[in-house]
Amino acid sequence: MEKVMHLLFSDRFGGAEKVAIDIIKNINKENAIYVSKKGPIEDILKKNKVDYILLDKITYREIEKIIKKRKVTIIHAHDFKASILASLFYKKCTILSHIHQSPEWMDGKNIRTLVYKFREKKFKTIILASSEIKNSRLFLKTTNTTIIPNYVDVGIVPSSNTKSYTFVFVGRLEPEKDPFKFLEFIKKFQRLNRNINAVMIGDGTLKKDIEESIAAENLNVKVAGFIGEPYTLVMAAKFLVVSSIKEGFGIAIIEAMQLGVPVISEDVGGVTSQIKADTGIIVDNLLDVENINKKIRNVNYNNLVEAAKIFGNKYKLEEDWLNLLKGFYK
Known part of the structure; x- marks a missing residue:
């Protein structure tokens, strides 16, 4: 063996x-x-x-x-x-x-x-x-x-219709995930609507700087830190926002979509290149919040949720994934 x-x-x-x-x-x-x-x-x-x-x-x-x-x-x-x-x-x-x-x-x-x-x-x-x-x-x-492609399955997560947050960020608080771009996104959105809020799930070397920036800018953002299985908290948001400079795959994106949380992102590679208008909101510039806000207002959110789930569930093919990997261990 x-x-x-x-x-x-x-x-x-x-x-x-x-x-x-x-x-x-x-x-x-x-x-x-x-x-x-x-x-x-x-x-x-x-x-x-x-x-x-x-x-x-x-x-x-x-x-x-x-x-x-x-x-x-x-x-x-x-x-x-x-x-x-x-x-x-x-x-x-x-x-x-x-x-x-x-x-x-x-x-x-x-x-x-x-x-x-x-x-x-x-x-x-x-x-x-x-x-x-x-x-x-x-x-x-x-x-x-x-x-x-990675196998992703969040399993059975108790559903909830309560949306405590407008936006959620999930990822390492490191330069490649560009969490400060997420904060700039929130800052611009708050100028349009002071009622929006957000939560950041993750940890990393930029955490202290992130917290200081949130306080200095008076942003309505909670830093939840690292959570091993953050599914309940992700489901409490209307949209996952991806601010990464580039993505190799994007497991957090697939997990969010399986949970019925649509994605807002630029096309940064990985699965974002596959997301279409009926499964998420892909934009040329994440900081063009007026355009994004217009897209959010005009989209049928319930249809977006269901389409996101269908897209995310394509990555649940565990048996196929395992069989491919097993071949390399022989």
């Missing part, structure tokens, strides 16, 4: 971490281990009863020791930094590079793209979460890639 190490650099819970945990729980759980930096992710791993090793610092030496002690035969590396490190062990293990993100630098020629291209022949395959990632300059001509 193959022994699989899922290697990640993040110390907290996000889209890639959710995918890794779902894979472990559904494929070869007794012979899989989650390895990342120490941090808040530990609570999620315990809750999901996943075998894990958390490190103060992820180094070649530490990973080598785990491979030897746990007899690891496959390293399933999530995103770029983990993939580069994992590639150094290609003589000892089969390496899978699983890319969930779509950062802007991926479309240019720089040290990061050059290093990844130099190491990519060491991977058995490169798993990409969306066609948008495949169409980037980095992967456009790469042959050993497989596109596997």
